[in-house]
Amino acid sequence: MLSEFLVITVGAILVNNFVLSKFLGICPFLGVSKKLDTALGMSGAVIFVMTLASLVSSLINSFLLVPMKLEYLQTLVFIVVIASLVQLVEIILQKLSAKLYESLGIFLPLITTNCAVLGCVVLNAKSAPESIQSTWYGATIYGFCSALGFALALILFSSLREKLDLADVPEAFEGTAISLVTAGILAMAFLGFSGLV
């Protein structure tokens, strides 16, 4: 039992990292990684939404879609669920913690259409190991760990980019070009984890 969850955790964070080996969520990975502060904000928002979305989607999947043999509607239903979930979180957050709402800012609505979140819940429902697919807590842990992996990649990358700003980059490579090269090298480094699980 415990070793199973250890495998899920290490696998989701390092081996099958959402950004660097599944190439999901590249948009926020490049878009909000210019500063460490915004990267931390985005990471927090993604961890929150992804964990919640995994839990709710897994419940809907196993108690609604599977018994009614409607598995083919998974993608559609999951998008609706994620979108309304994000909307709910936004409304509640604005009332309860205006400060957190301001700091998350535009990132919360952006997550609605983030492929990493949708990818996580679809993987949960379709191709994950039995231990994740069948139980809601397995799915939640997997979602949380995947989001941690996303956060790890985003924070690493944004720290690299902050250092890059001070580096003497050839003029033709400045800006996005050198960022993409850096992202590639980072992805190759994460390939080194592939034998772990």
Add this chain to the structure above:
Amino acid sequence: MSTAIIAIIAVGILGALLGVIIGVVAKAFAVEVDERIEEVTELLPGANCGGCGYAGCADFAKGVVSQSATPDQCPVASPEDVAAIADYLGIVAEEKDKMVALVRCSGDVPNTVRSLYNGVRDCRSAVLVAGGAKGCDYGCLGFGSCAEACPFGAIEIKDGLAIVHKELCVGCENCVAACPKDLIIMVPEAATTHVYCNSPEKGAAKRAVCKTACIACRKCVKASGEEDHMEIDGFLIRTNYENPPGPELVEAAACPTTALRIDTEHAKGAYAGESK
């Protein structure tokens, strides 16, 4: 058939349920927003150009209402708009001179030396290749990065030279940031006569690559006499925008390279290929 109906009903119920939950929660957790922000947004031009330094008109309205910005910081709003906003908020609006963009170059294709450039048609790309394909290192590259940056269509590329149509320019300064040669400056709208050159090189070096460069012969400086309309800056004469000259100076100075021009004539492209 029945599976389709089940699917429609199930997803419909799910959607309706989520909709009801969101609706109830939105009511229960409603946050009061200052209605003045919405009103001020309505009164603003809605161009969302970012010329004020805020992220769009709604953000600027927030700044105005919280008094961290003044309505006249919007470069697009006419004096009447600014007055209307100030009136609504009960504050005093300040009058300020309208500024427009000026491209300080007159080197169009017939008048300049250029090499062949086959790369991306964009100034910021062209400037990476040995500073651009123009003989003059300081002049307008003419690929229109500024025209693309302009949300109001006020910049036109004519014969490989960026030309500002000042009646369309609102002064948002987006083009100033876009030009890799830092050629564009903001000048008072009232100024009509400008030196269309920004090269600090010596006269002979400039003439070798551009027929319409300012060679600092100082005819215009002499013609303006005691008036101090023109400033000498090394091998370049600049218009003194504290005290700009009128169009009659062009006639009086008889600029030998036509670098000194009236902006409306410049915008027409009337000088193309005409220089001596």
